[in-house]
Amino acid sequence: MPNPIKPEKSVITTCAYCGVGCGFKAETRGEKIVRMIPWKEGKANHGHSCIKGRFAYDYYNAPDRVLTPLIRSSINDPWKSVSWQEAFDYAASEFKRIQAKFGVKSIGAVSSSRCTNEEIFLTQKFARAVLGNNNIDNCARICHSPTQFGLTNTIGAGAASQHFDSILQADVIMVVGANPTEGHPVFGSMMKRRIREGAKLIVIDPRKTETVESAHCKADVHLAIRPGTNVAILDSIAHVIVREKLYNEAFVRARCEVKEFENWMALVGDDKYAPELIGPIANVDPADIRKVARMYAGGPNSTIYYGLGVTEHSQGSTGVMCLGNLGLSCGMLGREGVGVNPLRGQGNVQGGSCLGSWPHVFSGYRFVTDYATRSSFEAEWGVTLDAEPGLRLPNMLDAAVAGSFKGMYIMGEDPVQSDPNQHHVIAAMKSMECVVLHDLFLNETSKYAHVFFPGSSSLEKDGTFTNAERRVSRVRKVIEPLAGLQDWEITVKFMNAMGYNVSYSNPGEVLDEIARLSPNYSGMSFALIDRIGSAQWPCNVDAPEGTEVLHREKFPRANGLGTFMLTEYVPTSERTSDRYPLLLTTGRILTQYNVGTQTRRTPNSLWHPEDLLEINEQDAVACGVRDGDWVKMSSKFGQIELRARISERVNPGIVYTTFHHAKSKANAVTSDLSDWATNCPEYKVTAVDVVRINAPTEDASLDAERLEPAE
Amino acid sequence: MWHEVRGLKDDVDFGTPPRDGPPVALEIDGVMVTVPAGSSVMFAATKADRAIPKLCATDMLEAFGSCRVCLVEIEGRNGFPASCTTPVVEGMKVKTRSETLKRLRKGVLGLYLSDFPQSEIPDGWSEFHETLKAEGITSHPYGEAGANHFDAKVDDSNPYFLFDPTKCIVCSRCVRACAEVQGTFAITIDGRGFESKVVASQDQPFLQSECVSCGACVQACPSHALVEKSLFEGEYKHA
Numbered sequence: 001m002p003n004p005i006k007p008e009k010s011v012i013t014t015c016a017y018c019g020v021g022c023g024f025k026a027e028t029r030g031e032k033i034v035r036m037i038p039w040k041e042g043k044a045n046h047g048h049s050c051i052k053g054r055f056a057y058d059y060y061n062a063p064d065r066v067l068t069p070l071i072r073s074s075i076n077d078p079w080k081s082v083s084w085q086e087a088f089d090y091a092a093s094e095f096k097r098i099q100a101k102f103g104v105k106s107i108g109a110v111s112s113s114r115c116t117n118e119e120i121f122l123t124q125k126f127a128r129a130v131l132g133n134n135n136i137d138n139c140a141r142i143c144h145s146p147t148q149f150g151l152t153n154t155i156g157a158g159a160a161s162q163h164f165d166s167i168l169q170a171d172v173i174m175v176v177g178a179n180p181t182e183g184h185p186v187f188g189s190m191m192k193r194r195i196r197e198g199a200k201l202i203v204i205d206p207r208k209t210e211t212v213e214s215a216h217c218k219a220d221v222h223l224a225i226r227p228g229t230n231v232a233i234l235d236s237i238a239h240v241i242v243r244e245k246l247y248n249e250a251f252v253r254a255r256c257e258v259k260e261f262e263n264w265m266a267l268v269g270d271d272k273y274a275p276e277l278i279g280p281i282a283n284v285d286p287a288d289i290r291k292v293a294r295m296y297a298g299g300p301n302s303t304i305y306y307g308l309g310v311t312e313h314s315q316g317s318t319g320v321m322c323l324g325n326l327g328l329s330c331g332m333l334g335r336e337g338v339g340v341n342p343l344r345g346q347g348n349v350q351g352g353s354c355l356g357s358w359p360h361v362f363s364g365y366r367f368v369t370d371y372a373t374r375s376s377f378e379a380e381w382g383v384t385l386d387a388e389p390g391l392r393l394p395n396m397l398d399a400a401v402a403g404s405f406k407g408m409y410i411m412g413e414d415p416v417q418s419d420p421n422q423h424h425v426i427a428a429m430k431s432m433e434c435v436v437l438h439d440l441f442l443n444e445t446s447k448y449a450h451v452f453f454p455g456s457s458s459l460e461k462d463g464t465f466t467n468a469e470r471r472v473s474r475v476r477k478v479i480e481p482l483a484g485l486q487d488w489e490i491t492v493k494f495m496n497a498m499g500y501n502v503s504y505s506n507p508g509e510v511l512d513e514i515a516r517l518s519p520n521y522s523g524m525s526f527a528l529i530d531r532i533g534s535a536q537w538p539c540n541v542d543a544p545e546g547t548e549v550l551h552r553e554k555f556p557r558a559n560g561l562g563t564f565m566l567t568e569y570v571p572t573s574e575r576t577s578d579r580y581p582l583l584l585t586t587g588r589i590l591t592q593y594n595v596g597t598q599t600r601r602t603p604n605s606l607w608h609p610e611d612l613l614e615i616n617e618q619d620a621v622a623c624g625v626r627d628g629d630w631v632k633m634s635s636k637f638g639q640i641e642l643r644a645r646i647s648e649r650v651n652p653g654i655v656y657t658t659f660h661h662a663k664s665k666a667n668a669v670t671s672d673l674s675d676w677a678t679n680c681p682e683y684k685v686t687a688v689d690v691v692r693i694n695a696p697t698e699d700a701s702l703d704a705e706r707l708e709p710a711e
Numbered sequence: 712m713w714h715e716v717r718g719l720k721d722d723v724d725f726g727t728p729p730r731d732g733p734p735v736a737l738e739i740d741g742v743m744v745t746v747p748a749g750s751s752v753m754f755a756a757t758k759a760d761r762a763i764p765k766l767c768a769t770d771m772l773e774a775f776g777s778c779r780v781c782l783v784e785i786e787g788r789n790g791f792p793a794s795c796t797t798p799v800v801e802g803m804k805v806k807t808r809s810e811t812l813k814r815l816r817k818g819v820l821g822l823y824l825s826d827f828p829q830s831e832i833p834d835g836w837s838e839f840h841e842t843l844k845a846e847g848i849t850s851h852p853y854g855e856a857g858a859n860h861f862d863a864k865v866d867d868s869n870p871y872f873l874f875d876p877t878k879c880i881v882c883s884r885c886v887r888a889c890a891e892v893q894g895t896f897a898i899t900i901d902g903r904g905f906e907s908k909v910v911a912s913q914d915q916p917f918l919q920s921e922c923v924s925c926g927a928c929v930q931a932c933p934s935h936a937l938v939e940k941s942l943f944e945g946e947y948k949h950a
Binding site: 004005006007025034035037038039041043046047048049050051054055165168185188189190192193200214215216217281374550590592603606 | 837918943944
């Protein structure tokens with residue numbers, strides 16, 4: 001076999017992993033995918049890729065993929081394989097029974113950012129039009145809900161202001177609580193390209209990430225803050241900007257609410273935010289805070305990219321507002337090379353956010369309480385819709401424990417593994433009478449489910465994803481769905497079984513419905529995307545091929561002006577004590593993806609076979625821990641066991657781990673505090689204690705064995 | 712700056728990255744073509760539908776000028792400049808095909824073949840194989856008796872791709888892709904002249920090196936020396 005075998009066919013589609021949303025050519029021979037080649041015309045990736053999208057696609061073929069629908073009447077019973085129709089009928093009859101007994105609002109739905117826009121839209125339609133309530137939430141709740149809230153309240157749109165390519169015009173790049181070279185590798189490569197050309201780099205992150213220093217890429221300033229002091233440090237940067245008059249007054253006068261600007265100046269200009277006072281709180285040199293402020297305000301083009309290190313805090317929304325305020329005050333919005341940009345973790349977090357998978361808003365963030373908006377949906381859907389906002393996912397779980405919430409349709413999510421305070425989530429799951437799980441694999445949550453719909457991977461279906469730069473790209477079916485139905489078909493058939501009559505001949509018709517009902521998507525269609533490759537919303541009559549840079553003329557607020565929010569620093573109540581002397585923060589690495597459902601079923605696990613606890617040498621000595629030792633990490637909420645790695649990446653007092661492996665159960669220790677505005681959990685700060693142990697206790701690896709990939 | 716990434720086309724390899732300077736008009740084999748200033752002669756020729764054979768050039772990477780397959784004749788200039796590293800000039804007259812050029816290219820390709828196993832030539836579909844076909848080279852001009860790298864060990868440490876140094880033509884596309892596109896700088900050329908070889912980190916197996924498996928080098932490789940394992944059935948061995 002001297003030469004490789006040539007693929008026969010290729011289909012252009014969009015990667016389902018992170019928020020970069022790379023375009024790929026999926027090459028096949030027969031019904032087998034033999035190669036994924038990055039698409040040179042992909043506007044997010046320009047022919048580049050990372051290990052996940054390029055190579056880790058084979059999970060779709062994993063031996064434990066579930067290929068038939070499963071049902072059982074009790075979670076103690078074994079699963080029974082049934083036909084699709086039986087599964088739909090059973091789930092529908094259970095949901096109807098529960099609603100008859102416990103009320104219309106006793107059931108809800110959760111969609112995932114790994115689903116397509118069309119599936120997310122159908123799932124919220126399922127909740128609103130079929131279940132008749134607004135109990136619909138999505139996993140952006142636990143990652144970027146503060147982005148929507150914080151940015152909407154300052155610059156008017158809860159989305160990235162720029163397209164990725166904008167970074168190639170930036171002079172100063174400020175990365176806050178994000179690690180693009182691992183979490184968003186293709187964007188990280190573009191960022192490094194710009195840094196090699198001479199752009200300055202500021203990193204605000206407790207950990208010395210690869211972004212801080214790697215080959216030919218070194219941060220000019222790294223503020224290695226104590227976890228939980230984001231708002232303090234950002235207010236202090238603002239303090240310097242205000243006191244040294246580094247703000248862009250002309251921009252503020254022309255584009256912002258001046259009175260709010262003055263109120264904000266009064267707050268952050270107060271002595272209490274002076275770098276000399278905040279420095280010791282955040283554990284950074286005051287001179288570095290001043291340096292960052294001058295560098296950012298000096299531009300001429302300064303841009304901000306941020307991640308979950310900003311949002312997953314009790315002041316997550318405040319942190320996002322701080323960034324919005326900074327951008328506005330220095331006039332770093334509305335043109336290329338600047339902006340305030342969230343780096344979205346999952347492929348379709350932006351789509352999940354903007355297509356109404358929220359208990360209080362329809363697509364485009366329009367309130368369910370608004371009569372006119374509701375009427376437009378009622379007219380399209382032919383039903384009367386509930387005017388009362390529904391329950392958020394954490395509230396659904398609380399209500400389940402309290403006994404008033406009895407059923408849930410979960411699409412592509414594993415709340416037991418990924419949501420905070422695992423014990424509480426399990427208690428909630430156990431108290432429900434019918435949990436319908438729609439996924440590729442049995443997972444931690446399926447242990448508590450009654451119906452399992454075997455879904456289709458992104459390689460087996462049609463639809464669209466919206467990436468972190470608001471870009472809507474096509475997902476195209478490369479191979480036939482292994483379990484027989486595409487995900488959107490499953491949801492539609494479930495709606496039908498519930499007695500709601502609707503049919504679509506393809507998901508393009510769902511996108512058309514989205515376009516009819518959502519101003520930002522009004523110009524989107526399969527035809528448009530097929531013609532121009534991809535389009536960024538807003539896409540409408542004014543911008544028929546989409547919009548790359550937002551806020552050029554005005555901000556999407558009633559008066560067209562940006563505004564400043566008051567961002568008082570309130571320390572989290574989660575703090576270290578004699579009992580829990582270290583602060584735990586969490587993150588991701590390159591080769592694994594979130595809870596690992598996909599990547600752990602690929603050889604990517606060679607690079608990251610287990611989650612490790614990174615600990616500074618000083619703390620390690622204090623705890624008697626050597627490199628590679630097993631340790632028990634405990635917090636107020638729970639305890640886990642994993643191995644330690646002595647690392648210079650974390651400062652003394654801080655420990656860090658990833659949450660990719662079910663067996664390490666990182667979320668069993670994370671705190672149950674959450675963002676004041678959006679309930680986004682505070683994953684990034686938990687006070688913990690670390691103790692060396694001889695070996696892991698038996699059960700630590702028990703459950704996980706089943707989930708590890710067969711190699 | 713954006714043109715380097717935004718002007719790329721899926722089905723065309725312009726050879727060097729697109730640019731966005733003011734228009735420059737020139738003549739390629741008698742065909743008038745206008746391209747942005749800063750473009751290479753190779754880029755202009757591709758635009759003029761007079762694509763020039765190449766091995767070390769590809770439009771996702773800056774020009775390197777090492778393979779000497781893309782030589783052209785330019786009116787008023789001496790010698791045979793490499794079209795990838797020669798920027799366009801207003802009014803330039805370029806000849807991409809002639810008996811002399813054909814002979815030169817054949818000579819260069821023959822030298823590459825002298826260190827490329829004969830058994831790996833049939834059925835190949837890499838850029839190198841396609842270039843040989845396009846230039847009408849079917850035989851192995853020097854035989855296999857001379858010094859070669861046919862015994863070099865295959866590095867199959869990475870689960871997704873392998874590196875077969877026997878098929879490597881040392882064009883540095885992988886090295887440049889790792890640096891320019893990915894920004895990891897994990898690959899380099901070790902040694903000089905005939906001893907030159909592609910190595911990861913400090914001559915380590917790929918899996919143990921700084922390589923992050925982004926695949927940019929595999930995509931850039933013109934000779935399937937770096938190649939996806941998924942394209943093979945069964946064990947990898949030479950014919």
